[in-house]
Amino acid sequence: MEIERPYLMFLGDVPDMLAAKTAIGVVDWRRDWCLGQVRLAGCKADTGLADMTIAEGARQGAKTLVVGAVNAGGVLPDHWVESVVEAIEAGLDVASGLHMRLGDNPRIREAATKHGAKLFDVRHATQRFDTGKGTKRNGRRLLTVGTDCSVGKKYTAIALEQGMQARGMAATFRATGQTGVLISGRGVALDAVVADFISGAAEWISPESDDAQHWDLVEGQGSLFHPSFAGVTLGLLHGSQPDAFVVCHEPTRTTMRGVRHALPTIRDVIDMTIALGRLTNPAIRCVGIAINTKALTEDAARALVQATGEEYGLPVTDPVRFGVDPIVDHVEALYKTLP
């Protein structure tokens, strides 16, 4: 599946910015893919895109209406259905990150059938996968892993793609979550795949490359130390068979997200990722640490980055605050000398 662009971003009438997190994530990274935003009366979110109606968006060439907001419960309210049907009738495809499938709504399903529109439910994998094989594939792969969920794994992978491409390296971001799929126009929300096929889906997401020097930058999920999601994390680690990984960390968090478990150390994550990852790639190694320092002052952030670098002997940065150059420098230099 490949979601056609430009996108017309639908925000509905959500009460705050948080409910439009998916739309904001897409606009952050792919502003040039986005033609404008459609907001209903009362909408309190704003991506900064030009406001327009669906008819205006269609006239200006929008190809896909992206439902980039969630309402309470993750369902599609009736008055949003109106907009979706209007977009389909105007010739657009529709992509959604909602828990419910677009086609489960009869009016949307009928409109899509009638007008030949494609419906992309990015939280639902439609393709069938093989089980993972663990066979080494050509090309290089870098996976972002985390001490916890929501610590910057997607951001780091996309920033690395940009940083590598900026210096002429062949690099492709590989999405494994819903926002990432909309940002890359393809990929799979791995948490929605049936358990038997996690590593198989991860193999599909980062396929063999003709170019032995090409980097797949694979978006990590969860944490090997998160009691809710470690199975997804391990299947992704085995399937993506990374040569290199970057540990992402948020230094002010005291418990794992959504549960009461303590955070592992960065060292714990490095050691366990290598211990488990070498099953499908014996050459796996840690190539950097990405710290989300948003909650720290500039001085504290710089001090933490420097201290962590000294402790681990690895390039350390906050990709948002300081960019990813230290990690890209290291990767570029290191893999010049590796087979």
Next chain:
Amino acid sequence: MEIERPYLMFLGDVPDMLAAKTAIGVVDWRRDWCLGQVRLAGCKADTGLADMTIAEGARQGAKTLVVGAVNAGGVLPDHWVESVVEAIEAGLDVASGLHMRLGDNPRIREAATKHGAKLFDVRHATQRFDTGKGTKRNGRRLLTVGTDCSVGKKYTAIALEQGMQARGMAATFRATGQTGVLISGRGVALDAVVADFISGAAEWISPESDDAQHWDLVEGQGSLFHPSFAGVTLGLLHGSQPDAFVVCHEPTRTTMRGVRHALPTIRDVIDMTIALGRLTNPAIRCVGIAINTKALTEDAARALVQATGEEYGLPVTDPVRFGVDPIVDHVEALYKTLP
């Protein structure tokens, strides 16, 4: 979901015993739950149950027709649909381990609706699960883990249930695969659960017990060292939060099932299971080793069991050949002294 008994075992017209593996597994362990078998002309499998027609089974009180055989491709051939519909019309529920859902066949769906029959697709989880929480639950849990897939994890867990119950210990087998679900009348085929909910489903499968001394014997899946399925294995390990585990091993295998990877040692499995399992149960420990010695002579089997016991300082047995008493003895003695 609880599948009503007695079962009437449907074998169709499969060409060999292997295609009736599920039926044979159920009859091995739950012969007294099975009223008889229904075989179509040309059937080459035989569970040893009394042959009868669906009408005879219904008259004698069968509650559920169990489709205990698979045909090539895992689909339900038209002439099997006849039998399923006949069973529904005779008042039975139907349970199936096929990949396709019974209700995806319009004739079966309509008959079930009309007659109020329940359809159990044991390869498909119908209930919704929460994500795993990793919170310690009351009661004791033992998980069977493996150096590989298909090394006796289900057999060992059921044999331990029997062995414990025989000496008056409170013990319940907890199924995580399709045959296990039919053997226990409940449970979830974990490999069919959506990835985000693996550990949550495992928590649901072995719920909190009022009795602190009650043992859940949880059927393991896959192996932490299998590149296709380790994610399922880890989610199950975290969700079942075992106090104790038994390593199951097949000594003649040279590569992991279905892939080219070498087998881990029993020591590798013990160490990694403890390293990962302590996230949700810091007291996790290995309490025994179950070796499938089917391919060995009696003398070679005894020698291997003894040598492995000396190497690991743990009770070692072949549950089929020598029974599970050595492991139950050890568990009973050990946990008398533990809080």
